[in-house]
Amino acid sequence: RKEVEQDPGPFNVPEGATVAFNCTYSNSASQSFFWYRQDCRKEPKLLMSVYSSGNEDGRFTAQLNRASQYISLLIRDSKLSDSATYLCVVNRGGGANNLFFGTGTRLTVIP
C-alpha cells in the first residue's frame, strides 16, 4: 500500500465553484501534513500546512481526520489561477527521509 494516495483527477470545474480533494495516508504515526501546489512545468511549492483543528487561508480550507487517516483540501470560489496540480504530503517523522508525496490531483478551472 502506498504511503499517500490521492485521486489523480482531473477535476474540471467552472469558475466560482467549490471543489474538494481528499488524500489518505497509511502510517498512523504520521506527524504533520501539508498541501503543495505544482503549476505546469514548475516546481512544487507549499500551499498550506494542515493542523488537527483544521485551518483556513482565504478561500482554502484544510482539514485532518486522524481517526480515518485522511486529509482534505477545500477550495471555494475557484479562480482560473487555481488551475494546478495539488500534492498531498505527509511527514512520517523519524529522520530526514520522512516526507511522502502523493501523486497529485490535477485541477482545471474553466471560464
Next chain:
Amino acid sequence: NAGVTQTPKFQVLKTGQSMTLQCAQDMNHNSMYWYRQDPGMGLRLIYYSASEGTTDKGEVPNGYNVSRLNKREFSLRLESAAPSQTSVYFCASRTGVVEQYFGPGTRLTVT
C-alpha cells in the same frame, strides 16, 4: 536570496553518456534531496543527504550517484544514461519538519 538553484534547466543526452546535475541552496538548510518526477508516478526520491558529509539511498537510486560537496551543494551524477532516466529532476532542501523548498527542475531527455 535565490533559494534552491539547479543547472542545467534542460539537457539531451545519448544513451551511455554521463552528466552531472548541480544543485545549490543558500538557506543554510541541513538536508538536501534529489527527486525524479514522471507522469503518473509522482515525486520519487533518488538520494538524500541528511547533513553535510552524509548521503543515503532513496526509493530509486539505481543508475545514479550523488555528492554532498559542502552544506550548500548537492550534485547528482548519471554515469551511463539510459532512456529510462528521461524525466524531470528536482533538487530540494529543508531543515527539520518545516517547508521543503524545491529548485526549478532539470528536464532530461535520453535518446
